[in-house]
Amino acid sequence: MSGAVGVLAIVDFAPGSRLAGVKNLMFGRWARVPGVTFFKVLGSGYEGGFGVRPSFSHQGLFAVFGDDAAADAWLASSHQLKLYRERSTSWLTMKLRAYASRGAWDGVQPVSLSVEKPSSGVIASLTRGSIRLSRARTFWSHAAGAQEAIAATPECLLAVGLGEAPLFRQCTFTLWRSEGALDAWSRSGAHSRASQAALSGGHFSESLFARFVVSEVRGTWKGNRAESLMTIPSPPGRGLD
Secondary structure, three states: OOEEEEEEEEEEOOHHHHHHHHHHHHHEEEEOOOEEEEEEEEEEEEHHOOOOOOOEEEEEEEEEEEEHHHHHHHHHOOOHHHHHHHOEEEEEEEEEEEEEEOOOEEEHHHHOOOOOOOOOOOOOEEEEEEEHHHHHHHHHHHHHHHHHHHHHOOOOEEEEEEEEEOOOOOEEEEEEOOHHHHHHHHHHHHHHHHHHHHHOOOOOHHHHHHEEEEEEEEEEEOOHHHHHHHHHHHOOOOOOO
């Protein structure tokens, strides 16, 4: 299959390997990654959530490759992913193909569309924003309610709070049973109120919203094999806690 391929990786470093995790967070952005067109090593909120307190064990990575061959070669040989596998209590990787995207990340559009909108099946959503300093307090006042709402939503199979920098450069990755489930949730409750406040209040100086078809999920999370996230009714540990 041709076209751009995204890779999302998340990890929970084992207690004895957290220093290695911090070093990767600091220096991993300069890793040599053949075939990559976009690459970010990302920290996480405390317990993997969306709050302002950082985590010292959880982190993630988002990369985009020009094609499957480049993505597969990196997945097979990456020293960073080897670190994730060997020094963690849990890790996941998944390949992503975008069917919708708008906005920018660091002044570029990193995600190009490579598949049609699916009629059914599990989909992923990535939201990233640079929060204006003057709007940070207001933005974060909505975070707790939105996190509680998504944790109580069985249609959400995985929710990860990530970021390039505390407070101001945030990224959220979620996995849903279907696009309809994501649409229904986004139009209701605390998330809808938070989204409307962010848009009307001009909270972001830059933002990106993208949706993906998911393939080749690997690893384990909270004792569940990665593939089970695509099928189990209500998996425990939707976040990175």
